[in-house]
Amino acid sequence: MTFHSMWAELLPIGRSSASGGYRRFAWTEADADCRAWFEQQARGRGLAYETDRNGNQWAWLGDPARGDAVVTGSHLDSVPDGGAFDGPLGVVSAFAALDELRRRGARFTKPLGIVNFGDEEGARFGLACVGSRLTAGALTVEQAHRLTDAEGITLPQAMEAAGYDPDAIGADPHRLDRIGAFVELHVEQGRALDLSGDRIGIAGAIWPHGRWRFDFRGEANHAGTTRLADRRDPMLSYAQTVLAARREAELAGAVATFGKIAVEPNGVNAVPSLVRGWLDSRAADQESLDAVVGGVKKAAREYAAAHGVDLDVERESFTPVVEFDHALRDELARILATGTDLTVPVLGTGAGHDAGILSGRVPTAMLFVRNPTGVSHSPAEFAAEDDCVAGVTALADALEGLACT
Structure with a gap:
């Protein structure tokens, strides 16, 4: 499938006809539909598919047990009446980048993973990045079990109703040991790239x-x-x-x-x-x-x-403040500049991300795609089609440089 067809297929899921925004909250019907879409994309490409103990979804090319896998992806859930791009752009671009690398005939020397982290926005239970926090050990089982939504439904009750085992959640160091580098592509939540005239940026740090x-x-x-x-x-x-x-x-x-x-x-x-x-x-x-x-x-x-x-x-x-891995950041800048006149500015960001949560355990980096409005967490959130395609190309270049050398 192309980026455009994937995007069109995902676009209606969880969309409010009243606001035009998205209500893809953790462990709801819309969340289940997003998860089904991810699994379909993974299996349709012949990737090994699995859901971990914390409800995060993974798709693998090659054997991740080697311990040097290059992983990309983001999340599919949303804030209340959020925009279409925050999270899903990174997941759709991950599958599209893999397709691009296969078209190039790239030969992978490292395993490649694509991930959809659960409950990144925290819209239902009030805590952001629940899936990645649990996996990294930044959220204890006891703390997670105390989370409740506005209706008084606890996280364990919601997970169980969705067919998952809440007693299995917790730190997953074995899974993180598989990852040699994690690169998350995300729509920029601000106008720095629009003001500089650049399509793609690299994250320097996440504000505390x-x-x-x-x-x-x-x-x-x-x-x-x-x-x-x-x-x-x-x-x-x-x-x-x-x-x-x-x-x-x-x-x-x-x-x-x-x-x-x-x-x-x-x-x-x-x-x-x-x-x-x-x-x-x-x-x-x-x-x-x-x-x-x-x-x-x-x-x-x-x-x-x-x-x-x-x-x-x-x-x-x-x-706390997250300084992304300097060596990985500099390597991405080198890869993206090779053979082109592309300038890739390094940006700070006030938005939290799963990449920031994982940064204490594995080398992480982020790519940003230009957002001309600067608006995020709103139906007005936007990225132009040619900028999205440029993001796919940049991600494919990055993955090729990291996993095919």
């Missing part, structure tokens, strides 16, 4: 980032009869904290976002008893990130105290 839950607890009361002076309204403290997050991020040259909120009792005519908001913050270095989150927490406590509201803050996830 995390998610914090702020619970503002006040007192439920009648919106029409309760005097303003008598209220313990947690919404006021939350709203002021949202503004504080923007202020702290601007001061530090970082980003901070309250993008998710839950309110109880959530009535139009009721003063809330609880406002729960989730902060996502990212910065170029740890010191800046600490300054932002520390400033937001300090402001939140001051606002809560002023309104007679109780506050609890819990860090739900955190990923």
Whole structure:
């Protein structure tokens, strides 16, 4: 199959007719359809197919037991009403790159793997990169079993309902020992390439980032009869904290976002008893990130105290700065520049990826494909067809240089 036919086949899965965005959440029907698509692509190319203990899917050319496999791929799940390219572009491009190498008559001297990591976005259970975190031992079985979705369904219950064994999950060092290098292709989540005029970029580092839950607890009361002076309204403290997050991020040259909120009792005519908001913050270095989150927490406590509201803050996830393997990064730059006048800029990114999770265990690198809008996690996310094809070619060149020499 061509890149275009694969893309067209995958495109309708999990797409909302109302928003035009995608709702491919972990262990749902849409997720199962994506998994079936991956398995079909693998078996249709004569690749050895397997699903690991954490629900990640693998397709192999050659024997991975050798321990020097070159692996590529990404993920197929999405954020709520996300775009088409974030994740799937890397998986579709992986199969297309293999097809291109076969057309070239490339002779593989190392095993080649293609992977679809499960639950990368964390849209359902609130934690990103669950599949890769479990595999790398960055998420314990106990922690994973405590994850729940908005309906109160636990991760084990969701996995079991989807036909997987939740008691089998956990660190998988034997599998990671198979990998000699992992290269993830991804649509750029920003406009650096569009501004520079380049189609392809190489990742330099992932900013440190995390998610914090702020619970503002006040007192439920009648919106029409309760005097303003008598209220313990947690919404006021939350709203002021949202503004504080923007202020702290601007001061530090970082980003901070309250993008998710839950309110109880959530009535139009009721003063809330609880406002729960989730902060996502990212910065170029740890010191800046600490300054932002520390400033937001300090402001939140001051606002809560002023309104007679109780506050609890819990860090739900955190990923330190990831410096991708310099030797692998430089080798990719050399391969992509060989015989061409192609310039491949090295970019930092504030977005987390499975490649970042694996970087502590295996040499990893990333390729970015130009996104002219700079928009991501939205139906407006976009990459032009010729840029996608350029990404396939670049990935094929990289894999040929790494696995066929």
